[in-house]
Amino acid sequence: MRLTLAALEAPLRANPLRNFAMSPKDSRETQPEGRHGLYDISRLHVSEHALERFRERVANSLSPDEAAIRLLALLRNCRKLGTNAESAIAFLAIYDDQPIVLITRGGNVVTCLSLDQFETVMSDFGRHRWPRRFGRWLRKTSQGNCDPSSIKSPQPD
Numbered sequence: 093m094r095l096t097l098a099a100l101e102a103p104l105r106a107n108p109l110r111n112f113a114m115s116p117k118d119s120r121e122t123q124p125e126g127r128h129g130l131y132d133i134s135r136l137h138v139s140e141h142a143l144e145r146f147r148e149r150v151a152n153s154l155s156p157d158e159a160a161i162r163l164l165a166l167l168r169n170c171r172k173l174g175t176n177a178e179s180a181i182a183f184l185a186i187y188d189d190q191p192i193v194l195i196t197r198g199g200n201v202v203t204c205l206s207l208d209q210f211e212t213v214m215s216d217f218g219r220h221r222w223p224r225r226f227g228r229w230l231r232k233t234s235q236g237n238c239d240p241s242s243i244k245s246p247q248p249d
Contacts, residue, residue: 130233133183133194134167138201142194145204150187162187167201170194171233173210174217182210182217186234 138160147159154162170183173193180197193210195203214220223229 129171131170131172131183132168133170133196133201134164136167136196136199136201138163138167139203142201142204146192149204149206150190150192163204166192167194169233171229173214174219176213176216176218180217184230184233186230189234191230191233 143156143160143163146163147154147156151159151162166185166187170185173182173184175181178197180195180202183194183196185192185194191207193205193207194201195205
């Protein structure tokens with residue numbers, strides 16, 4: 093089979109936008125209104141350690157099952173804080189008007205920290221200070237929090 097110029101141009105004629113250069117900002121998937129900078133990390137696996145730290149530091153009055161449901165609800169609305177040298181990523185989430193930091197690594201949520209605990213390792217994640225308007229940043233993060241009752245608990249097999 094011989095390659096000709098017409099054969100090479102045929103796919104371009106079929107889809108004229110195929111080779112259209114887009115900037116990285118334009119090529120991102122468009123976020124719904126008001127959700128810019130928010131991440132849904134609910135597809136990640138939550139470790140037992142992270143769930144225990146969540147109950148210990150934030151939701152100590154909840155049963156383990158109820159705490160798991162609440163933590164899964166939090167994972168739908170997080171802000172990325174930074175990445176460290178070991179490829180762990182820190183996300184900020186809001187639970188009952190209390191900010192918490194979730195540390196993820198390799199598809200797992202490995203632990204849950206308070207803001208005070210995260211400040212000691214904040215520079216490891218490439219952040220040397222909090223954003224200038226931190227209160228507004230927290231408010232925008234908490235506005236998108238979903239109702240925990242909308243998440244169905246796993247059914248036993």
